[in-house]
Amino acid sequence: MQKKILQLLVVLVIALAISFNNAEASGNLPATIRVGLFYDNTAKTSYTLAADEGFVIGIKKQNSFIPICNLPEKTINVTIKSGETIYVNSDAMKDLLMSGKYIEVKGQSSLAEINLPLPVDVPLYVKSAKDNVFLSLNGRRYRGVIEFLPSSNGGLTAINELELEEYLYGVLPNEMPPSWPMEALKAQAVASRSYAVYNILQKAGKASFDVTGGTGDQVYSGYDGEHPRTNEAVDMTKGQVLTYQGKPILALYHSNSGGITENSGDAFGTQLPYLKSVNDEFSLQAPNSTWVVKIPRTQVYDLEIIEKSASGRVKKLLVRGNYGEKVLSGSEIRNALQLKSNLFEVVADNILYVTADGENVIPVRQLMGKTVVSSDKEVVLSGGEVHIMSSQVSKEFLATGGYFEIRGKGNGHGVGMSQWGAKVMAENGYSFKDILLHYYTDVELN
Template sequence: MRKLLLPLLAFLMIVTSVSYDRVRAETKLPSTIRVGLFYDKTAGTSYMLASSSGFVVGIKKHESFIPLYSVLDKKLNVKIVNGQPGPVPAPSVMNGLKMTGKFLEFKGDSASQGFVLPLPAESPLYVASAGENGIISLNGRNYRGKIEFLPASNGGITAVNELGLEEYLYGVLPNEMPPSWPMEALKAQAVASRTYAVHNILKKRYVWFDVTGSLNDQVYGGYDSENARTNEAVNQTKGQVLVYQDEPILALYHSNSGGITEDCSEVFGGELPYLKSVKDEFSLQSPNSTWTVKIPRIQAGGFGTIYDLAIIEKSQSGRVKKMLVRGSSGDRVLSANDVRTAFQLKSNLFEIKTDAMVYITGDGKEKKPLFQLEGRTIVSGGDKAVIYAGGAVHIAGSDGSRKVPVTFQHYEFQGRGYGHGVGMSQWGAKVMAERGYNYRDILLYYYKNVDLAADF
C-alpha cells in the first residue's frame, strides 16, 4: 500500500383533477441518494472492500468529498480499532469536527501498515474506487458511487452507499419488478420508485441516510443486480416523478390488489388524496389474485386450540382491520398487520371458512357462519333457539330439540391479492401494459389527483 495526501383508461378522462400532460417540476430533483446498507443491529465492526483500480479514502465535509489518501491495493479492510497508534495527528481538514472517540483502520492486502483515521460523529469517512467506472465492492457485492462510514447505534460502523439517483434506480427496478415484463409496466415502476425515493429524501425519515436497501423501503441490489431492460426503463423516464400540489408523492405500491386497491388511511392511518381505493379488474386472473391458507385449529398461530375466529371490522375495500381470536391461551383482538403475521397471510382481503361449516339464516338468504357465534343463542321467528358449544350445535324449539355434532380440524382463509394493497398494483400494471396502455395510463389509474412532472 502507498499513502499519498491529496490536496387510463377511457373512463378516467372524466376525472378533471388529474393531468395527462407532463409538467415541469417546481423543485429541482436531488441528484444523489444515500442508501443505508448496514445500520443499527446489522452494522458490523469491520468490512472488506475491493476495487480493481485501487481506492481513494477521504472525508465528506459540508457536502464536499475531500480526498485524503490513495491506496493502490485492490482489497481494503476497514475496521474499528481501540485508538490511533503513535503520534500521527488527524488531518487538518478534520479540525473543528465533533469526534466519536472511535477510530477506523484502513488496511490493504499488501505488507504495508495501513493508516488510522478518527471517526467523526456527523461527517462520514468515505471510500471510492480510483477507477473511471466507479465500481466498488463491499462485502462481496458491487456498488456504484461511494461507500461512507458513520457511527452505528450498536457500537459498530454504519455503511452507506451514496450514488446518483438514476443509478440507484438501476439497482432497484430488477428487484421490484421482473425485467422480462412489458416495457410500459417497467417504466411505470421506474417513475413510482423514483418518486418514492425523492419523497423520502425530502422528508428526511432517517438520520444518516435517505432510504434503506431492504424491504423497509425498496429492495436495492447495487450494481450486481442491474439489467439492461430495467436500466432502459429508468433512462426513458429520467427525472419524471408523480406530484400532488407540486410535491413528490408517497408512491406506495404492492404486488397484487386482488381486484380492489386500499385507501391509505385504512392501512397507514394518514389521509392522502392520491392514495385512494380503486376497483382493479387488471389484477384479477394473475398469480396471487386468489389464494387459500389452511391452518389447524389446534396450536394454530401460537394461540393453542382456537375456539373461534371472528372478523370484527373491515375497511371499505373489504380488507380485515380487526379480528377476534378466542383460544385456549386466551382471547386476543388482532390488528390488520398482526393478522397477516400471525397466520402468514398474503393480504388482509379474505374470508374465513372451516372444513365443517354450519350457517344460520334469518330470511333464507343472508347466511352467517355459526363458528363466529360461539356461546350465543339465536332466537328465530319460529320460536327456535340455536346454541353452539362444545363442538356441537343444539337446535331447540317447540317441537323438541336435537344435537348436531360439528367437528372441524382446520380454518381456511380464502383470500385475494398480495401485499398491503395501497397504490399501484404491479401485476395490474403488467396486465394494463399487455393490453396496450402506456406507463402514464397505468400511473394515473392507480394514483389519483396527481401530475406527472419532469425535472429538465
C-alpha cells in the same frame, strides 16, 4: 417494499409542512441518494473493499468530498477500533465532533495501513481511485462511494452514496421482473423514483441516510443486481416523478390488489389524498389474484371478522382459543396468520356438537385428549370416528379438530400501484402514464 411505511405516515404531518420547491418536482431533482446498507443491528465492525485501480480515502464535509490519502491496493479492510491512535491527520477534520474511535484501513502490504479518527456525524468515505470503476463491498459491487459512520451497536454504519438514476438501476430488477412489459417497468421506474425523492426531501439533514437497501424501503442490490431491460426503463423515464399539488408523492406500491386498492388511512392510519382506494379489475386477471389458507382448529375455536375497511379488507379480527380471546389489528392479522393480504373471508367447516344434559352444548373437538365415559366403557378421544347413538340409530362422525378456511385475494398492503395490475394493463396496450394515473389519484407526471 413493505417497508417503514407506517413510520413514514406517522410523521406525515411534519412532512407535509416541508415546503418543496416546485422546481424540484419538475426536473431539478436531487442528484444523489444515500442508501443504508449495514446499520443498527446489521452494522459490522469490519468490511472488505475491492477496486482494481486502488482507493481514495477522505471525509465528506458540507456535501463536499475531501480526499485525505490514497491507497494503491486492490483490496483493503476497514475496521473500527477503540483508542486515540492516529497516523494520519488532516486540516479537513479540525473542529469535528469525534466518536473517540478510529478506523483502520489496511491493505495486503505491510506498509499499506492508515488510521483515521472517526467523527460522530460526518462520514469518512472510500471510493475507487479511478472514475467509473465499481467498488466492491463484502463481495458486492456498487456504483458511487461507500461512507462510514459509527453505529449504535458499536460497529460501522455503511452507506452507499450514488446518483439517483443509478440507484434505480439497482432497485428495479428486485421490485419487478425484468421480463415484464416495458410500459409496466417504466411505471415502476417512476413510482420508485418518486418514492426515493420523497424520502430524500423529507429526511434532508435529519437522518444518516435517505433509504435502506432492504424491504423496509425498496430492495437495492447495487451494480451486481442490474439488468439491461430495467436500466432501459429507468433511462426512458429519466427525471420523471409523480407530484400532488407540485410536491413529490410517497408512491407506495404492492404486488396485487385483489381487485380493489386500499385507502392509505385504512392501511396505515393517515390518509394521503393521492393514495385512495380504486377499483382494479386488472389485478383480478393475474394468475395469483386469489388464494386459500387452511388454519387447523388446534388451539383456536373461532375466527370472527369484526371490522372491515371500505375496500373490504379486514381491519379487526376476533380470535377465540384455549387461552381466551384477542382482537388482532390489520398488521397483526397478516403476521400472525401468515396471510398474503387482509382482503379475505373466513369459512369454517361444520362442527359436531354434543350434549350430556340437553342444555350444556360443546363442540366434539373440545373433547380431544380427554377421557369420555359412556354407560359401558371409557375412552380417550384422540381422533378417528365418534359414534353418536340414539335409541333407534347410530351414526359415525370424524372426530378431527377441523379447520378454518381463509379465502383471500391479492398480495401485499394494497395501497398505491398494483404491480400485477400494471403488468396486465401494459399487456392490454395501456401506457406507463395510464397505469400511474389509474392507481394514484389526482397526481401529475412531471
